[in-house]
Amino acid sequence: MNMKKILLPIFLLLLLMLQSCTTKKEMLYLQDLDSYANSTLVYTSTKIQPNDILKIDVGDLNPVVAAPFNMNVGTTNGQTSVEMMKLSGYLVTPQGNIMMPILNEVKVGGLTPTNAEQKIKERLIGEGYLVNPTVQVRVLNNKFTILGEVNSPGVIPFSEESISLLDAIGLAKDLTYSAVRTDIKLIREVDGKRLVFHIDLTTASWMNNPNFRIRQNDVIVVEPNKLKANSGGLIKDPIQVLGITASLLAVVLLIAQ
Missing domain, CATH: 3.10.560.10 (Outer membrane lipoprotein wza domain like)
Structure with a gap:
């Protein structure tokens, strides 16, 4: 058996595989x-989207007058879990609205959390509910x-x-x-x-x-990469390629002896 004829296609296959290897x-x-x-780093605030779940805390110097604007959240072992807050949070509708106690519908879609805080605060003051409220809005999900x-x-x-x-x-x-x-x-x-x-x-x-x-x-x-895509995922990386090629070459050499 002609050794050159056997080794030539193996060598060409090795070159082809190496071309696909990641550098x-x-x-x-x-x-x-x-x-x-x-x-210089630049940060931009994200905007509230439909299907977001919001946690909104309303505070005041007198907690009693702020209480009606806060939703009650259950606790587990004395602690409030994120999952519990999600279940009781404000779900943003496809139209970008939420339903708050007393204030009813508030449009927050497209606003940053900071802008939403300001909007809710202005409504609380403008509609005569609170004098100097604090509002915190956070996306839970x-x-x-x-x-x-x-x-x-x-x-x-x-x-x-x-x-x-x-x-x-x-x-x-x-x-x-x-x-x-x-x-x-x-x-x-x-x-x-x-x-x-x-x-x-x-x-x-x-x-x-x-x-x-x-x-x-x-x-x-x-x-x-092309190697994995072309192999349908069977070949994971270039080291595996070289291992397979070396094994094939070893088998050929054994047969040729």
Whole structure:
């Protein structure tokens, strides 16, 4: 048996597979991070959306007069759980409204929590209910969805108003080896429109864009590289490719002896 004829196709197969392997440049995060050191950070407040669940606390120097404007929340073992607060919170309707005690319908959709606080406060004062109230509005059901090449995909809750993309990836236990880091897709619905952003994690340039902070109901999609996509997920990473190729080559050499 001609050894060259046997080894040539194996060698070509190895080259083809290696072309699909991920390079170091495609793997490393934030490769130009030093260029963006000491950059000024810009934050934007998120807006209240339909299906948000709000916790609204109304206070006053006299707690008795403020009590009718607060919803009673049950406790578990003497403590109020987030799930209990969600069940008793204010659900924002598709029209962006909530129903509060005494004030009845209040439109908060499209407002930031701070703007909603001010609006409720103005109504309490303007309609003669309270003289100097305090109002606190907080979204209880903040969550994002992350799919694709991460180690722990799914729907992940968070308590902050927004988190960084790196925080979101960390909550999903990082990207897999097969993830395409140069084109992370961020899907967001704003004012009835669906926006799609493309983010390259190998550069730090996106970190200064406030649009790329993860907000309520965002969806992150991480695509697999060509090698994994073409193999239908059977091949996980380049090391596995080399292992399979080496095994095939060893079998061929044994047969050829």
